[in-house]
Amino acid sequence: xxxxxxxxxxxxxxxxxxxxxxxxxxxxxxxxxxxxxxxxxxxxxxxxxxxxxxxxxxxxxxxxxxxxxxxxxxxxxxxxxxxxxxxxxxxxxxxxxxxxxxxxxxxxxxxxxxxxxxxxxxxxxxxxxxxxxxxxxxxxxxxxxxxxxxxxxxxxxxxxxxxxxxxxxxxxxxxxxxxxxxxxxxx
Numbered sequence: 703x704x705x706x707x708x709x710x711x712x713x714x715x716x717x718x719x720x721x722x723x724x725x726x727x728x729x730x731x732x733x734x735x736x737x738x739x740x741x742x743x744x745x746x747x748x749x750x751x752x753x754x755x756x757x758x759x760x761x762x763x764x765x766x767x768x769x770x771x772x773x774x775x776x777x778x779x780x781x782x783x784x785x786x787x788x789x790x791x792x793x794x795x796x797x798x799x800x801x802x803x804x805x806x807x808x809x810x811x812x813x814x815x816x817x818x819x820x821x822x823x824x825x826x827x828x829x830x831x832x833x834x835x836x837x838x839x840x841x842x843x844x845x846x847x848x849x850x851x852x853x854x855x856x857x858x859x860x861x862x863x864x865x866x867x868x869x870x871x872x873x874x875x876x877x878x879x880x881x882x883x884x885x886x887x888x889x
Contacts, residue, residue, distance in 0.1 A: 774880025778857040781877060789882045790852035790864050793873055797847045802835040808875075810883035818889050843889060846870040861885055 775781050789808075796804040812825040815833065824830040849866035856862070861876025874886040 775877040775882070776880075778859065778861050778876045781857060781862075781882065783853070783855070785882065786855045786857070786862050787852040789875060790850065790855055790862065793864055793875065793884065794847055794850065794852065797839060797844055797873070800835050800839040800844070802831060802838060805838070805884070806830050808884050810878040810885055813884060814886040814888075816886065816888040838887065840871065840889060843871040843873075843887070847873055 793805070793808060795801075796808065806827050809827070809830060811827060811830065812823050813830065815822050815824065815830075815838070817837075822833075824833065846866040847864055850864045850872075852864070855864070857876075861874045863872050863874055865872030871889045872887075873884055874888070875882055875884045877883075878885065
């Protein structure tokens with residue numbers, strides 16, 4: 703971008719070369735210098751933003767490392783059974799307590815919520831919270847998730863299915879951006 707601005711200004715200066723005075727040339731050089739300053743400030747701002755994003759990413763990875771002992775998961779098959787069981791247990795506790803706040807904190811958005819009458823896809827935590835605890839925590843979901851054996855969870859491409867048995871209401875969780883998160887609820 704800086705090269706383009708400099709080339710345009712240089713071109714404008716060259717176009718007027720035939721009869722340019724020292725004053726006009728000095729003004730053109732001042733414009734060129736000002737353009738270079740703006741470009742340099744823009745590049746510095748972009749670099750600062752990138753550095754801040756990198757620091758945030760490093761902090762997130764460090765927090766995950768302190769919690770899991772890992773620096774993030776590549777996919778569902780990289781999650782050890784202890785980590786899957788621990789996350790499954792946290793989901794069970796939130797469901798048994800019917801704590802929608804905690805469940806939302808553990809969810810990656812957008813997420814799928816497959817009600818019997820049709821599925822919806824809340825795109826944000828706020829949209830998920832608007833569904834309401836009464837609608838999310840049905841008796842059948844609570845019973846199925848509570849009865850799930852967190853020590854028998856097996857990974858698949860879709861994630862880990864937390865339920866009493868196949869076909870029962872369930873919560874699916876898996877790796878999202880290196881961390882475990884809820885990806886769907888099915889009734």
